[in-house]
Amino acid sequence: MAPTTTTKTGQPFDRSQLDQLLRRRMFFTQSFEIYGGVAGLFDYGPPLCALQANFIDFWRKFFVIEEGMLEVEPTILTPHEVLKTSGHVDKFADWCCKDPKTGEIFRADHLVEEVLEARLKGDLEARGQAINANTGAEEDAKKKKKIKAQATAVKLDDATREEYESILAKIDNYDGQGLGELMTKHNIKNPATGGDLLLPVAFNLMFETSIGPSAQLKGYLRPETAQGQFLNFAKLLDFNNQQMPFASASIGKSFRNEISPRAGLLRVREFLMAEIEHFVDPEGGKKHPRFAEVADVELELLDRDVQLSGKTTTTRMKIGDAVAQGIVDNETLGYFLARIQAFLKFIGVDQTKVRFRQHMANEMAHYAADCWDAELLTSYGWIECVGCADRSAYDLDVHSKATKTPLLVRETRKEPLKVEEWVAEIEKKKFGPKFKKDGKTVEAAVEALSQELREKLSIDLKEKGKIEIPVEGVGNGTVELPKELITIEKRTRVENTREYTPNVIEPSFGIGRILYALIEHNFWTREGDEARGVISFPPIVAPTKVLLVPLSNHADFEPLIQRLAAKLRRLGISNRLDNSGASIGKRYSRNDELGTALGITVDFQSVKDNTFTLRDRDTTKQVRASEDEVIAAIQRLCDGSETWADVAKRLPAFEGQEVD
The missing domain is CATH 3.40.50.800 (Anticodon-binding domain)
Structure with a gap:
């Protein structure tokens, strides 16, 4: 349920009053309003433009200059091939469900969340408990009307109420099948008509377009700024004199075709992002040279295990302890969590309304090994405003393989390294005539054999005079290689140069969401002059x-x-x-x-x-x-x-x- 929020002076927060102020003083307005407007698109007016410009200026000082980052500005238009390789074409999706009679489409997780919250609210009403009235804006009136059919004041039994609360605590962890099962089990239908809904299906959030007059080059409006930074990694490393670790940064527009835009400026289809890609050596635990500066900083942490237990209780602890205990995976990730909190404090975000929530397995982006969101409490609930993900080496690896371009670091070892390994060599003069058109496929399969498997196969080759290896697409999926065609033996080589693919820690700031939360956190009224509001922006970001x-x-x-x-x-x-x-x-x-x-x-x-x-x-x-x-x-x-x-x-x- 939407939480009970108060202003910085302890007054009950009135969203409708703030919304009226923001529109009346032209902080923002509906895009194309005189044509009827388009959901999820807003124009910023003079105050919000100035606030955003001051935010960006301070963000650059706090991160780009303070951390010595390399700023780049990649293009918004992105070819299909790039986003196919990155996984966005196949995996960048939300779950939506359709009413086959009306054609209305809902985002499945939001629908389940809203209906269950409404039923819990109805339960409170039936119990005679006070309900937060953080609504009043036009869109909230429409929302309340839509869910009225499923939100009557009916008292729930204790088991049902606890089940609803548990589902809501881990709503982000459900996939399409899980959401469908929830909808069936809890009889969730079209809130407006009571009609049945189809089971959830994946909807890709990217805006598709064509590049050039022939329309043959398919592309998208980028869903994030990160890919341009990854593709320029080799040039950035060279610009940085081959020194590691280092970070790049980018500020720019991104686009996501939201299924059901809602909550005003919080869920829009075009938005400004500020993203950092910190490239770090994975060897040695992803340590950060300045971690000691933030080790004693305390954060409110909500880890995945607590969420999976159906709770949302946070634990306040020092980031140094969180890293030491393995709650936060590594120093670099922990360093940026602490820096994110410090930045939010400087710009005026209420520190009692900040928490860091760890992603659960099913909600983790396809590229992420771990991820924590800085969430800010608003009258709409806890809103993800900054994501801090450990993308491991995913992006550099996939783009390197797709383009056959080395996106790695080469550095001279302080001391030569002796490496013992099992080497598989083929007899090429005999290999080609034997396999003909399949030769390259079989050869690639040999090169892909792991060290453990090579050791085992060396024994088979010695004892049986032949081996069998899996080769996809050739024969029945396995190929027999006699000892005349291949040798496998253990050898020692000396490495003077080390090559590795960096891992990436990515803080990603949704600027529009932070600005809205900042406005809510700093809005209040003076006693005796409640008709006029005050927005207490710190001077550093004030419009x-x-x-x-x-x-x-x-x-x-x-x-x-x-x-x-x-x-x-x-x-x-x-x-x-x-x-x-x-x-x-x-x-x-x-x-x-x-x-x-x-x-x-x-x-x-x-x-x-x-x-x-x-x-x-x-x-x-x-x-x-x-x-x-x-x-x-x-x-x-x-x-x-x-x-x-x-x-x-x-x-x-x-x-x-x-x-x-």
Whole structure:
């Protein structure tokens, strides 16, 4: 069920009020609205564009610059062959079910989740317990209406209620067959009509297109930015002077043809991603040279074993302990989990609404060996906002094999390595005439024999004078090789160079989702002014950093305003002038809705002595100081090196002036 959420001041969170504010102040709007709109597509307005730009700027500083990453910008259009090799053509899918009578299509896991949550809500209503009213937006009204047929206030028995809660705890672990069985067992039908639904089938989420005028080159709009980074690995390694480990990074649009877009900005079909591919030597446990810096950082962890037990209880523990105990697989994965948490804290995400959830086996992406999601609690529930996956060597391996291009690292060993191995050699002069057109296939099968099997076959060859090996597509699937055609013997070779395919740890940020959660986490209303909201963005990401507020339109204020604005612009600090006829209090109040962090009031005292008041959005407290002191304080607040409490200690307080 949607959780009971509160604002940072402890008030009950009202999503409808926030939604109205975001649309009224043009944070976002429905794309193509005057044509009726398209589900899952939204246009960002000025405040959200500015918030996103500030987010990206800080993300680059926090990760790309701090970690010395190599940023690339791969193309969005991606040939079919690339995504076929990566596995996305065959495996990048969600499960959907169709009503054969109405043609309506549902995403199966979401349908099961919503119906069971509705029944649990009905159970609470029947028991006379309070229900969270975190709905109110238009889409939620439609959603409630659709599930009404399956959400009557009926008291469930304890066993059924516990079963529902257990299913919801591990809903992401069900495959298509499992979801179908749940739908049958729990009589889940079309919520609007009560009609039967077909069993779930896989639906590929990629948008297909054609490249070029002939339409012969099939392609897709990329579902992630990662593949372009993998394909450029050899060039990036060369750019990095063959030094390992290293990381690449990319920020750009990705596209997924969502079955049933919902939850506003949280589930859309076109979105911005920021992805990191950290290439690491798999030998030695994927250690990270800076892991000691974060080892004592505590995280809320929800591992897969807890989820499979039907629970969602988190454990708070140091990431160093989590890695040592094998809960988190390796240091590099743990390092990035801690860095992700630190980043989210800096930009203003409520740390009491953050958890890291480990993927269960059936929900794991086809390329992942392990994966943890940074989930943020919103009025829609826990939302995956950052994925941190161990992709092992999957991507580099498959692209290397498909293109016969080496995507690996070669490094000189400090000491030569002696390797004992079983070597299989064929007699090529006799081999060709014997197998003719199948010769290359048989030869490839010989090369693919494992060391263990070669050792066993060497004994058979010595004792029987012949061996049999499996060869797919030749004869009955096995081929007999006499000792005249093959020899297998143990040899020792010396390696001066080591070759290996790096493993990849991938933090992947869904920027739109993080921005929405950030807005929810920082939205509140002042006591006595509940009609207007406040969004407490930290200055480092606030869409507009400073509001310039002249006391009136008196001509003497104009040169001071222009000088302040110019100085702030030169420092890269966004500012906005509000010289409307409204009172200063109202001007500040309506800009508090936009998340504007600070305000400078220009009055007649400013004209006399070049001092100004500086206002903090959240406390509404003000200080007064010289122009240089005010500008310096703003700069430190906006780069995160000071807080308002620090400024208030240094500069003299100012009372009055802000009145309605």
